[in-house]
Amino acid sequence: MHFPALPDFPWDSLAGAAAVARGHPDGVVDLSVGTPVDPVPAAVGEALRAAWDSPGYPQTWGTPALREAAVDALARRHGAGRSSDEGLDPDAVLPTIGSKELVAWLPTLLGLGRDDVVAFPDLAYPTYEVGAQLAGATPARVRDDEPLPAGTRLAWLNSPSNPTGRVLDAAALAARVAEARELGAVVAADECYLALPGPGVLTTSVLDPVVHGGSVEGLLAVHSLSKTSNLAGYRAGLVAGDPVLVAGLLQVRKHAGMIVPRPVQEAMTVALRDDVHVAETRARYDDRRRVLRPALEAAGLRVEHSEAGLYLWATADEPCRTTVDRLAARGILVAPGEFYGPAGGAHVRVALTASDERIAAAAERLAE
Numbered sequence: 001m002h003f004p005a006l007p008d009f010p011w012d013s014l015a016g017a018a019a020v021a022r023g024h025p026d027g028v029v030d031l032s033v034g035t036p037v038d039p040v041p042a043a044v045g046e047a048l049r050a051a052w053d054s055p056g057y058p059q060t061w062g063t064p065a066l067r068e069a070a071v072d073a074l075a076r077r078h079g080a081g082r083s084s085d086e087g088l089d090p091d092a093v094l095p096t097i098g099s100k101e102l103v104a105w106l107p108t109l110l111g112l113g114r115d116d117v118v119a120f121p122d123l124a125y126p127t128y129e130v131g132a133q134l135a136g137a138t139p140a141r142v143r144d145d146e147p148l149p150a151g152t153r154l155a156w157l158n159s160p161s162n163p164t165g166r167v168l169d170a171a172a173l174a175a176r177v178a179e180a181r182e183l184g185a186v187v188a189a190d191e192c193y194l195a196l197p198g199p200g201v202l203t204t205s206v207l208d209p210v211v212h213g214g215s216v217e218g219l220l221a222v223h224s225l226s227k228t229s230n231l232a233g234y235r236a237g238l239v240a241g242d243p244v245l246v247a248g249l250l251q252v253r254k255h256a257g258m259i260v261p262r263p264v265q266e267a268m269t270v271a272l273r274d275d276v277h278v279a280e281t282r283a284r285y286d287d288r289r290r291v292l293r294p295a296l297e298a299a300g301l302r303v304e305h306s307e308a309g310l311y312l313w314a315t316a317d318e319p320c321r322t323t324v325d326r327l328a329a330r331g332i333l334v335a336p337g338e339f340y341g342p343a344g345g346a347h348v349r350v351a352l353t354a355s356d357e358r359i360a361a362a363a364e365r366l367a368e
């Protein structure tokens with residue numbers, strides 16, 4: 001057996017700090033993993049329940065209603081073009097079993113392998129690198145101000161970013177798209193935090209015509225309902241963009257059995273039709289950001305970027321494990337920046353995914 005060589009699962013290395021933080025008399029405030037804690041929107045849960053009697057195989061492509069709802073939501077929430085000129089139609093969208101599986105398997109699904117470079121940000125969600133490794137391709141960390149390396153066949157963008165909360169504006173996205181097109185590379189924009197900008201912040205989809213100039217050729221936008229709709233437990237994501245690429249992905253995924261369960265497809269359809277719960281979610285995270293950011297700063301940390309998404313990216317100008325341990329001693333568990341790349345060695349990532357009560361507790365402990 002030759003399992004692919006993959007990095008150690010990084011979270012295991014947090015066990016010591018987690019044990020210290022759990023020892024706090026008022027319990028741990030766990031801001032390490034970005035897993036939602038707020039309720040599933042009631043109508044979405046109802047849709048899942050109503051579809052419980054689903055004995056037949058679901059469609060890999062998703063129901064027509066789901067694809068229609070997805071395209072409408074992308075247009076309504078993110079300005080993704082709908083006209084044939086702009087290329088986004090319901091045939092060019094495909095549900096995924098959460099977005100992590102697509103991130104992990106996209107290089108393989110695209111047929112990439114040895115000699116093909118998969119580029120992703122220097123500070124990044126670890127699964128981009130894992131996906132390159134699973135395909136046997138060459139992973140490359142690329143700073144936003146560096147060019148894509150020769151041989152790039154797939155370039156990941158992630159705005160707003162995990163872990164930094166940084167937002168790339170339309171001009172920066174357009175420049176990367178133009179560069180990738182020159183190289184003949186596919187651009188996959190991981191937009192799972194796109195609907196969660198902070199106050200006054202504008203996030204832009206790669207499917208917005210301002211970015212792609214009227215053609216979605218070579219572009220994929222990867223979306224997730226995990227954070228936007230509190231559906232991490234349902235495993236609900238989607239990919240949309242270039243119809244030719246989406247058709248190719250559909251073909252392989254049909255053969256490979258990568259199918260979203262029918263009750264989840266029904267739940268996704270309802271979630272994608274409603275923007276009210278999305279606005280509520282955004283407001284909740286804004287409130288938590290407003291409490292936690294100044295509390296970290298008052299405790300001597302410098303918060304960088306962090307204008308959108310679910311994370312505060314903070315540094316005390318010391319090795320990240322030292323900061324992790326100091327916060328764990330106050331009962332607060334955060335993620336060391338080195339999980340996201342060597343450039344994160346002096347930072348920690350502080351997730352906003354805790355209840356208002358726990359966020360308030362963290363702020364109090366930081367003030368002690």
Ligand SMILES: Cc1ncc(COP(=O)(O)O)c(C=O)c1O
Pocket residue numbers: 034097098099100101103125158161162190192223224225226232236237
């Ligand atoms: C940047 C990024 N992409 C993708 C994912 C995967 O999310 P999911 O599989 O829940 O859709 C995450 C989860 O934290 C993430 O931070």
